[in-house]
Amino acid sequence: MTADFTEHLTAQAARIEQALNALLVPDALEGEVRRADRLLAAMRYAALGGGKRLRPVLVLETARLFGRSDDGVAMAGAALECVHCYSLVHDDLPAMDDDNLRRGRPTAHKAFDEATAILAGDGLLTLAFDAIAQEAVHPDARVRLALSRDLARAAGLGGMAGGQMLDLESEHRDRTEAEIRTLQAMKTGALLRYACRAGVILADASDEDVARMTRFGEVIGLAFQLADDLLDVEASPDAMGKATGKDAEAGKATLVGLLGREATRAELNTLLSEAQAMLAPFGAKAERLSALARFVVERKN
Amino acid sequence: MTADFTEHLTAQAARIEQALNALLVPDALEGEVRRADRLLAAMRYAALGGGKRLRPVLVLETARLFGRSDDGVAMAGAALECVHCYSLVHDDLPAMDDDNLRRGRPTAHKAFDEATAILAGDGLLTLAFDAIAQEAVHPDARVRLALSRDLARAAGLGGMAGGQMLDLESEHRDRTEAEIRTLQAMKTGALLRYACRAGVILADASDEDVARMTRFGEVIGLAFQLADDLLDVEASPDAMGKATGKDAEAGKATLVGLLGREATRAELNTLLSEAQAMLAPFGAKAERLSALARFVVERKN
Numbered sequence: 001m002t003a004d005f006t007e008h009l010t011a012q013a014a015r016i017e018q019a020l021n022a023l024l025v026p027d028a029l030e031g032e033v034r035r036a037d038r039l040l041a042a043m044r045y046a047a048l049g050g051g052k053r054l055r056p057v058l059v060l061e062t063a064r065l066f067g068r069s070d071d072g073v074a075m076a077g078a079a080l081e082c083v084h085c086y087s088l089v090h091d092d093l094p095a096m097d098d099d100n101l102r103r104g105r106p107t108a109h110k111a112f113d114e115a116t117a118i119l120a121g122d123g124l125l126t127l128a129f130d131a132i133a134q135e136a137v138h139p140d141a142r143v144r145l146a147l148s149r150d151l152a153r154a155a156g157l158g159g160m161a162g163g164q165m166l167d168l169e170s171e172h173r174d175r176t177e178a179e180i181r182t183l184q185a186m187k188t189g190a191l192l193r194y195a196c197r198a199g200v201i202l203a204d205a206s207d208e209d210v211a212r213m214t215r216f217g218e219v220i221g222l223a224f225q226l227a228d229d230l231l232d233v234e235a236s237p238d239a240m241g242k243a244t245g246k247d248a249e250a251g252k253a254t255l256v257g258l259l260g261r262e263a264t265r266a267e268l269n270t271l272l273s274e275a276q277a278m279l280a281p282f283g284a285k286a287e288r289l290s291a292l293a294r295f296v297v298e299r300k301n
Numbered sequence: 302m303t304a305d306f307t308e309h310l311t312a313q314a315a316r317i318e319q320a321l322n323a324l325l326v327p328d329a330l331e332g333e334v335r336r337a338d339r340l341l342a343a344m345r346y347a348a349l350g351g352g353k354r355l356r357p358v359l360v361l362e363t364a365r366l367f368g369r370s371d372d373g374v375a376m377a378g379a380a381l382e383c384v385h386c387y388s389l390v391h392d393d394l395p396a397m398d399d400d401n402l403r404r405g406r407p408t409a410h411k412a413f414d415e416a417t418a419i420l421a422g423d424g425l426l427t428l429a430f431d432a433i434a435q436e437a438v439h440p441d442a443r444v445r446l447a448l449s450r451d452l453a454r455a456a457g458l459g460g461m462a463g464g465q466m467l468d469l470e471s472e473h474r475d476r477t478e479a480e481i482r483t484l485q486a487m488k489t490g491a492l493l494r495y496a497c498r499a500g501v502i503l504a505d506a507s508d509e510d511v512a513r514m515t516r517f518g519e520v521i522g523l524a525f526q527l528a529d530d531l532l533d534v535e536a537s538p539d540a541m542g543k544a545t546g547k548d549a550e551a552g553k554a555t556l557v558g559l560l561g562r563e564a565t566r567a568e569l570n571t572l573l574s575e576a577q578a579m580l581a582p583f584g585a586k587a588e589r590l591s592a593l594a595r596f597v598v599e600r601k602n
Contacts, residue, residue: 031451032459033487039458039466090423095415114396118419119466122391122426126457129430133450142442148449149434150332156427157340158333165340165420186334 005291012060013053019071019078020047023131042112042120043127047085050103054296055195056081058220061289062199062213065282072136073202076147079131080195083155086124089117091164097246104241125155138202147198154194163187172251177258181222184255188228189221196220216278223271224296226264229256235301272297306592313361314354320372320379321348324432343413343421344428348386351404355597356496357382359521362590363500363514366583373437374503377448380432381496384456387425390418392465398547405542426456439503448499455495464488473552478559482523485556489529490522497521517579524572525597527565530557536602573598 024044028034056077063073092099092107093114099107109117131137132148153159163186170183196217200210232247233256247254256264275293279286325345329335357378364374393400393408394415400408410418432438433449454460464487471484497518501511533548534557548555557565576594580587 028459029454031454032457032463033491034463034483035459036463036466036487038470039463043458086423090419093416093419095419115394115469116466118391118394118396119462119469122387122422123458123462125423125426126453126462128453130450130453130457133446133453141446145434145442145446145449148446149431152427152429152431152434153330153332156333156431157344157424158329158336161420161424161427162333162335162337162340165337165417168416168420169339182335186337190334 002291005288005295008288009052009057009292009295012057013051015060015071015074016053016056016077016081017048019074019131020081023078023082023127024048029130038112038116039119039123042108042116043123045111046089046108046117046120047082047124050105051081051085052299053077053081054224054292055084055191058192058195058217058289058292059199059202061292062196062216063203064199065286065289066200066203066205066209068203070136072134072138073199075131075134076137076198076202077195079128079137079151080191080198082124082128082131083151083160084191086121086128087155087160087164089121089124093117096164096168099243099246101242128155143201143204147201150194150197154190159186159190160188163190167252170252173253175253177255180253180255180258184225185218185221188225189218192221192224193217212278216275219271219275219278220293220296223268223275223293226255226268226271227297227299229254230261230264230268231299231301232256233261241301268297303592306589306596309589310353310358310593310596313358314352316361316372316375317354317357317378317382318349320375320432321382324379324383324428325349330431339413339417340420340424343409343417344424346412347390347409347418347421348383348425351406352382352386353600354378354382355525355593356385356492359493359496359518359593360500360503362593363497363517364504365500366587366590367501367504367506367510369504371437373435373439374500376432376435377438377499377503378496380429380438380452381492381499383425383429383432384452384461385492387422387429388456388461388465390422390425394418397465397469400544400547402543429456444502444505448502451495451498455491460487460491461489464491468553471551471553474554476554478556481554481556481559485526486519486522489526490519493522493525494518513579517576520572520576520579521594521597524569524576524594527556527569527572528598528600530555531562531565531569532600532602533557534562542602569598 026035026040059077060073088102089108091097092102093109100110108120129148132151133144138144163183166183167187197214200213272293276290279290327336327341360378361374389403390409392398393403394410401411409421430449433452434445439445464484467484468488494515498515501514573594577591580591
């Protein structure tokens, strides 16, 4: 990564942090009774102060590629990040992956307690659907509603939550390569796909561009997961800010386990080339999105 | 309850069951990858086959009062019921209220396991925002989006989830009457208020009618909670299909505990009169909604 790109990434993440911060205020909104202090604190703990903000930054970058870069896009990104953060809080629970460390800090149920963590996850998931409905996101209510519904589908039974269910079922059970690919397209792929798709929709691009960037999001999603599997095998807990080697420990089949590290790396490089080829028609305008794709593949944590 | 009203209530509940059943099918929708079997089974277990369906039936009855009674209303009711059912699944978890019995059956985490129950709750909450976005709910996307956002506010940090947080914090802690009333307006009141409000909005009624029926929903919400507190003290676990005496056991202050049974009953009757007075201008058209208000106050489980 160039220093310029790192700086840009930090600035974009800060925009998302700002949007999240604006959502997580103590004052009740119209239609609310009162915001519960402890729940707000736990939601802030889980959503603020860290993370690469990869998903919402993808929303920002894809929207920018099609000519939109105001703060309404950051709010849509923040909605998506709420969903991502809720999933981390729930996935870390003792009944799920039972993790104590996340982004180098105690997980939410360690910093608070299990009940509060469950509610904080619920609250963040719910807040996402308030955020995506905000007028700043897009002037046309039909677009906001479509994005809201798509978010529900990417996050739910047929997407992320369903993928986490399949992943939990994978412990000490053989999975075929096709099964693992489906599981990963759901568990991590669905939100990354949504990120790229949402950005283009927010910028009122053509159906053809929406389809193209949705496919780009699928490629990025797959690359992200392969890189993640490699990091789980190779990186240290210190570098990752969370436990590593968890998949092997839980007896979970991964693509790295099935294909080997070398073939995984080769596929990663193919995916990166594919992603960059999809951006080629946009020329220099797509430079940052291209750098982001490279970052997904080459990241060290 | 007259036999006619009971029959009507059963028929309306069946419409909601049908809408929920249509949502909880194995086939993936556009934008989904694949629906995870075990998660779908747990969501069906939690959402189907039981319950009074009070909230969605309130949606149906308020919409009918203002002239709308097609199945799009039942779909909006089903969205609300998804939120209610998710909250029951999560509230029953060991880290929360730790209940083994719900509607006379094992709770979701007993029938499946904790991880699956957490995900089933997450999945139902998410599904609500897919359901409310369906075109059948209302032809105008702006109306559907407003209902979606209102649902998020009723369910989240400033509503139901926040209320559950405050309720958990109430264990072995003194609460003033005002605090308990706020907590209850959030934990149970917010969804009942939403139910009555949503029905009127779905029927394109005037702002004045929306405001009136929102207030009606608040009265119903308070009455429901007072009746619930009384039942927790007086009813048997057999009649309720769940554990009773839980509040006293957990050292939670309730209005019944503070005001005494007699004063609680008196307030309940006042609320019922108030609710019925609000319906008086509608004459015989509001008969069923009036009977429903009476049912909330006089129910035995």
